[in-house]
Amino acid sequence: MRRVLKWVGLLYVLMVGAFLAWYTAHGHQVDRLIAVVSAFTGLLALPAAVIAVLRPRSSRPGLARLEDVADQLAQGVRKQWEAEAQVRRLNDPFPLSVEWVAAEADLVEPWPHLRELARDWPGQSAEAASTWAVSPRGLAGSGGDIAQVFERVPTRRLVILGEPGAGKTMLLIRLLLALLGRRPPGGAVPVLLPLAAWDPVRQDLYAWMADELAQDHPALRALAPSNPSQAGTGTQAGALLSQGLVLPILDGLDELPQAVRARALHAINQVLPAAQPLVLSSRTAEYRHALTPPAGTTVLVNGAAGIRLLPLDPAKAAAYLERDAGGHGTEAAARWRRVTASLSAGNPISQALSTPLGLFLARTIYNPRPDEHFTDLSDPNELLDRSRFPTRQAIDTHLFAAFIPAAYRPHPHHPTRWTAEQAQSTLTFLARHLHHNLDGTPNLAWWQLFKALPSYGQRLTVLTVGLMCGLPVGLMLGLRLQFALGAGFGLTVMLLYTVMAGFITSSVRDSPSSGIRWSWRGKPWLTFGLPIGIIFGLWFGLMLGAARGLRFGLAVGFIGGLTFGLMGGIRSVTPDLDKAVGPAVLLARDRRTFWSMTLLGGIMAVALVIPLGLFFESTPALVIAVTLGFGYPIGLMLGLARSVWMEYLVTRIGLAVLGRVPWHFMSFLADAHERRGVLRQVGAVYQFRHIGLQRHLAGRQ
Incomplete structure (x- = not known):
């Protein structure tokens, strides 16, 4: 048609x-x-x-029940994270199997209390109770066991702890996809939410989660289905949350400012019902500090068990690096022999390569891509130089610094549109924009780019729209009537519409x-x-x-x-x-x-x-x-x-003229996500691959 x-x-x-x-x-x-x-x-x-x-632009009829809304949301979440797992190369060359044990007893609720608490919940069945672990030791596992471990927790509330780069987010993605595979029709939808985007001082937890849901899935901004039992729920995002049809997977408590982490835990306890399943991740030391603030009482997550991720097994790390380099027996893999032989020695290199993040950075920097020759790359044996890298932090800093040049190194058959220097400059600018203009949030949203311009950025948008409105009128009347009269009329119209544009953009x-x-x-x-x-x-x-x-x-x-x-x-x-x-x-x-x-x-x-x-x-x-x-x-x-497109367009052009971002800004971001692995996509926004990389580029490390 x-x-x-x-x-x-x-x-x-x-x-x-x-x-x-x-x-x-x-x-x-x-x-x-x-x-x-x-x-x-x-x-x-x-x-x-x-x-x-x-x-109507929607290809689907109006949904009559919240359960139907949840089913459609589950499809969207599944597609989103399956695609992201592929882009992040979580299964290439093979899935890294992280291992974990039960968290220390002082970080979680006593196990008998969890069993007693869950038995008192309405509708609790004997069949469900038979799947519970007898003690916290039953939570130990590795790799794909995470969904079963989650089911063994009587309250289905789990805190995942680990060191920086230990694979917490990777494990959360595996858990989310596994839970979606087990989800019954009309059941709760697991949704991964980065806590770094939340301000617990100024934002209610439910309101923030509803905003994040609506940002990734704009359909959820619509009014909730008409149902007398669900009256007053507002938007579909708010209704799903209030009816318990969302299972929050909250990633990165440690990425919140230290001063508000205890407040965030208190808000989670206060807002979420006791029977609400929950997953929370954090670095171990930061989580322990949040539980015991200098002034105040200890705040545990109500009804939560916990696991702590272990360092990667040295043999698995060695096999991973060699397999990514082409496999055992190849010349590229042989370059790793001295490094892998020292992975169990407890030295800085063994510590740096004991996490999935460290392995990802190292493979990107030192392993050749198809059609590349390893002799053109740096030698991984340089990491053994104790004079250059006396500590793990020194190696981590080196890996972050070398990562972007490696991700953007020229390909012999596929020339890149951006050099490593251009990418380094742009990504550093964006990291500083997130830190200085957006309070350190990891969410890189194109519609917030205007905040990267100085205060005159919005005025440029207003002036541009005023010119677009007044210039045609002035030219038309200037050619048809006297030039002075036409120019004066056009200028007056331009000023009038400029004032209107200023009012609109500000409110x-x-x-x-x-x-x-x-x-x-x-x-x-x-x-x-x-x-x-x-x-x-x-x-x-x-x-x-x-x-x-x-x-x-x-x-x-x-x-x-x-x-x-x-x-x-x-x-x-x-x-x-x-x-x-x-x-x-x-x-x-x-x-x-x-x-x-x-x-x-x-x-x-x-x-x-x-x-x-x-x-x-x-x-x-x-x-x-x-x-x-x-x-x-x-x-x-x-x-x-x-x-908000016009405001973004003016900002992008202004920043490109100043040399801050490329002219083809969105193409650059897509390339950094899909081909380079520098950015990850979370719904409608981009984020740096790891918060540590963002902080390194912003000059905070």
Whole structure:
């Protein structure tokens, strides 16, 4: 159907153009004919535009129950993390099998208390109790055992502890995917949430989790399904949380500022019901410190058991490095012999390569890719130099520093668009942006990039929109009327729309749009738009002069105000629930919203103003000027109100001019995620591969 409409539209344009050319060639007057054709075209396009806006964009019918919403969310979460596991190369060359034991007794609740607590919960069955571990020793395991271990905890509350880079997030992803595989229809959906994005001082835990869910799955911003038993739940994200249909997997308590970690634990205990399953990860030392703050009592996670990840087995680490280099017996693998022979000696190199993160960095730096020769790379034996690397921290710093140049080293058959120096500069800038402008959050969101510009960044957006609105009017009237009058009128219009753009950018939207649709809740816009349009029309009529000009100005003001009011009723649309919207897709949808609003504003103005011009016997040039002065700017203004793309565009161009980011910024981020392994994707945002890498680049280590 879309293809048919496209060809019909093209045929219509060609026929009208050919007819106008023939009509002009025969010496006929074309002023009135152009106006008629334009009016007919505008009226012809209006129904199609209205249908396009009113038509639901979601491919799925409305969901009647929260359980159905949860089922669709589970599909989206599964697709999201299966793709991310592949990008992170968690199974290449083979899955690293981390091992763990029960956490120390002073970090968790006593085991008899957990069993007693779980028995008192309503609906607890004897069959479920038979799967519980007899003691904390039953929680020991490795690799794929994590889902079974979680089921052995009577309360299904588990704290996962480990050293930096020990594989906590990797284990959480494996647990999430395993739980999704066991999840019954209508059951709770495991969702991985990075705690570094939470401010427990200013944000309620439920509100923050709902925001994170809606950010990754914009469909959850919609109102909850109508159900008397679920009244007052608000959005679908909030309703899922309040009904216990989300299993929170909270990653990285240690990534919160030290001063608020104890407060975060208190908020988790206070907000989450006792029977709410939960998974929490943290570095061991930071978790212990959070439990026993200098001022206050010890705060354990209510009803939680715990496990502690162990260092990698030296033999497994050696096999992993050699297999990634091509396998035992190859020359590239032989370069690791001295290093792997020292992995059990307790020296700095054995400590640095005892974690999945250390192995990932080392393999990227020292192992050749396909079509590369190992002689062109640094020798891993340099890590044994105790004069250069006397401590584990020195080796960790070296691996972080060498990682980005290694990730961006030239490929003999696939040239990169960005050199290692360009990537290093951009990623350092972004890490510092996260640290200085966004309070250290790991979430790199394109719609927050404007905060990286100095204070004049938002003013540039406002000025750009003002120029886009006023410049066409000034040029049109400057060519048609006296230049001074046209320039003055255009400047006045530009200033007016600049003020409006400043008001909109400072008060309307702070998150991307996923689409548009009409809503009758736009009536307040109608009551606001009509008076403003009439006032502007009076001023316009006075500038034209005479009674005819005043009548024309009033009529144009009425039509413009009506257009603004009708356009103001357009709201965001809800996408499919079973898709986690990535950064590039979200940007494309937000950009489409901006230009759709602009186009609709122009179409509605053409359809409404040109017939008015025919009634007053105005020239086509004046009608076009009025259209450019009202419809196109109104669409721009509402596009600015309904999306954040223009603000991002101006920021990106400004930062590219300053040399801070590449011109093709989103392509750079996608490449850093999909090909380089420097970034990871969590729903709609990017994050650095490890918080340690982010802090290293930001100069915090």
